[in-house]
Amino acid sequence: MGFQLFKTPGHGSYDTDPLLEAATTSAATYSRDLEADDSDSDDDNDENxxxxxxxxxxxxxxxxxxxxxxxxxxxxxxxxxxxxxxxxxxxxxxxxxxxxxxxxxxxxxxxxxxxxxxxxxxxxxxxxxxxxxxxxxxxxxxxxxxxxxxxxxxxxxxxxxxxxxxxxxxxxxxxxxxxxxxxxxxxxxxxxxxxxxxxxxxxxxxxxxxxxxxxxxxxxxxxxxxxxxxxxxxxxxxxxxxxxxxxxxxxxxxxxxxxxxxxxxxxxxxxxxxxxxxxxxxxxxxxxxxxxxxxxxxxxxxxxxxxxxxxxxxxxxxxxxxxxxxxxxxxxxxxxxxxxxxxxxxxxxxxxxxxxxxxxxxxxxxxxxxxxxxxxxxxxxxxxxxTKPSIVDAPEALPLAPCVNEVRFDEVSFQYEEGRYALQDISFTASAGQVVALVGETGAGKSSILKLLLRMHDITAGSITFSNQDIRDVTISSIRNAVSVVPQTPMFFNAPIIENVRYARSTATDEDVHEACRAAAIHDTIMRYPESYDTQVGERGVKLSGGEAQRLAIARALLKNAPIVLLDEATSAVDTITEGRIKSVLGNLRRGRIWIVIAHRLSTIVDADQILVLHEGRLVEKGSHAELCEKRGRYWKLWEQS
Known part of the structure; x- marks a missing residue:
């Protein structure tokens, strides 16, 4: 109809990594209008x-x-x-x-x-x-x-x-x-x-x-x-x-x-x-x-x-x-x-x-x-x-089946704007108990895959299925209930730690929260705070260090106990010893769950069951770490540079 005050954006790539991670962690939305040189700087956002x-x-x-x-x-x-x-x-x-x-x-x-x-x-x-x-x-x-x-x-x-x-x-x-x-x-x-x-x-x-x-x-x-x-x-x-x-x-x-x-x-x-x-x-x-x-x-x-x-x-x-x-x-x-x-x-x-x-x-x-x-x-x-949402449930949409043991991408293509593809002909299968890793240069399409799994966007071509249920035929709410996400730059509310973790599952007991934090290797750190789990984390979690924020985000995702777990460079801000402890715990939790991991630090995904190498929106290589190293292709070059 064209009648929208909140205009549909001119899309660009949504798969760009932050230039200044620390800065964007504290103010992700502080990305424009930092300085008004003259009155024209406000014209683009002139609500009147x-x-x-x-x-x-x-x-x-x-x-x-x-x-x-x-x-x-x-x-x-x-x-x-x-x-x-x-x-x-x-x-x-x-x-x-x-x-x-x-x-x-x-x-x-x-x-x-x-x-x-x-x-x-x-x-x-x-x-x-x-x-x-x-x-x-x-x-x-x-x-x-x-x-x-x-x-x-x-x-x-x-x-x-x-x-x-x-x-x-x-x-x-x-x-x-x-x-x-x-x-x-x-x-x-x-x-x-x-x-x-x-x-x-x-x-x-x-x-x-x-x-x-x-x-x-x-x-x-x-x-x-x-x-x-x-x-x-x-x-x-x-x-x-x-x-x-x-x-x-x-x-x-x-x-x-x-x-x-x-x-x-x-x-x-x-x-x-x-x-x-x-x-x-x-x-x-x-x-x-x-x-x-x-x-x-x-x-x-x-x-x-x-x-x-x-x-x-x-x-x-x-x-x-x-x-x-x-x-x-x-x-x-x-x-x-x-x-x-x-x-x-x-x-x-x-x-x-x-x-x-x-x-x-x-x-x-x-x-x-x-x-x-x-x-x-x-x-x-x-x-x-x-203003209508661009992504809505289909009229006959049904809830996602409670037991999801497979996620399949079948020749999936996706474009943010006409003629500019973020993903092209992507096909892979992730099964329960497996870890599937996504690697590639910035802008290769890794984050786009995670957003499509959460149905933040609709695919342009192909299909995504959860245990043979097409993503477009199930309710958005049930999809997101079935997925736990650990973003690269997690956001927290200005509330106590225990409430931020419990946000993933409001019925969780205090002991459930403590157990999830132990699994994420942050329980001991929390207990050293004067107010332990009642400590306020500040606006957007500003009182937490990068490593603490990531581990708390992992604890929150674990507490949700969803069948699909998405990790976006979830341990990039922790030291190698803590990362080893987290990987050990996550390894014990793999059974019955589908893990899809974005990794820039390739050492974190050498044990993945399947590594997908993306380049300019295309899947160029696929296999285990050993198989991909033997090919001496794009993954091997990334490995050599890491």
């Missing part, structure tokens, strides 16, 4: 321009604003409480209070008019004063206002909870091409817009509709009490005032968007610098980050000054319309009193009712501005929810 472009394209696709607004019906299941009786009851109470408030809007001025007439006739309107007191209390924040505010709380929480959870789940279900190209700070900002959608609903139902109803009711009452001239002036003035306010809002929309962009750029600078703190340290770029943030803050303040100054000027001009309207209406009402067709109490009624009309009307325009702002924020969430 993306919103405009997506909106323009969608308007063209749907045939206009009506079709575009119809897209927002995607939010209805998240804001309409169909099965939540408590929220439905609160919504009903809010509607009842809105109706009662409309009645109070008329009853209070009417009562004051009666009081004024009785005072001018020499009576003491005590009873009417008591009625006025009761109506005023009921109409204020201590009466209907309090009931309405309390009733709104579950309604707003309902929509926020539903939309935030839905947006988060939608983001987590996206494919690797989405997550590898999008700015995490911008995605987080879009997810947070669940509140904006709830604000749109609240503004329309509770803040915008009631004042419009008040104007219609007021015009009807003024027509009956003062004639058509007063009613027409009020109606015309209300329409003109709203038009002027709407126009003024439209005049500041671009400034508001620029302000939003500048604020997000500032947030992104802070987020990336904090997330990439170690990278900043490694290259001693504190001053650069300070300059970058200072520039972003300055641009934010400039945009804010332009927006607020222009808004204040336009608002001052629009507000001149209010006293002119009041003067005209007051003059017409006073003429009726002078002619004897209205009483002084009617003028008091007019004065009081005028306040109950004009202030909600002025407040309405403020709500309209907020509505525009929330609507812009809601657009970003809308575009996010409209």
């Amino acid at each position: 321009q993306d919103v405009k472009d997506a909106r323009t394209e969608r308007l063209r696709d749907t045939g206009g604003w009506l079709g575009y607004l119809r897209d927002f019906t995607i939010f209805l299941p998240y804001v309409v409480p169909r099965r939540d009786f408590k929220v439905q009851l609160c919504l009903l109470i809010c509607i009842i209070t809105l109706v009662l408030e409309r009645l109070m809007q008329v009853a209070i001025p009417y009562t004051l008019g009666i009081i004024a007439d009785k005072v001018t006739s020499g009576s003491a309107p005590v009873q009417e004063l008591l009625v006025f007191l009761g109506l005023d209390v009921l109409h204020g924040s201590s009466g209907l206002g309090l009931i309405q505010d309390l009733s709104k709380i579950p309604i707003k929480q309902f929509s926020y909870k539903r939309l935030t959870n839905a947006a988060f789940n939608h983001v987590m279900a996206q494919s690797i091409d989405f997550h590898s190209t999008q700015d995490s700070a911008e995605i987080m900002k879009a997810v947070e817009q669940g509140e904006a959608v709830g604000n749109v609903l609240e503004s329309v139902v509770f803040d915008i509709a009631p004042p419009l109803i008040d104007v219609i009711v007021a015009c009807t009452i003024f027509y009956q009490r003062f004639g058509p001239a007063v009613a027409m002036v009020l109606f015309g003035a209300s329409v003109a005032y709203l038009v002027l306010e709407t126009s003024s809002t439209r005049l500041t929309t671009d400034d508001r968007r620029k302000l939003t962009k500048a604020a997000r750029v500032e947030t992104r600078k802070i987020h990336q610098a904090i997330q990439g703190w170690q990278t900043v340290v490694y290259f001693n770029q504190f001053h650069r980050e300070t300059r970058n943030l200072a520039g972003a803050v300055s641009e934010h303040m400039k945009a804010k000054t332009r927006f607020e100054a222009r808004q204040a000027l336009i608002q001052a001009l629009v507000e001149l319309f209010v006293p002119v309207t009041f003067f005209t209406l007051a003059y017409l009402v006073l003429r009726h009193i002078a002619a004897g067709t209205a009483s002084p109490g009617d003028f008091v009624f007019f004065l009081t009712y005028w306040d109950s009309i004009i202030y909600p009307l002025k407040f309405l325009t403020e709500h309209f501005r907020w509505l525009v702002s929330d609507f812009v924020d809601a657009e970003r969430l809308l575009f996010l929810l409209k």
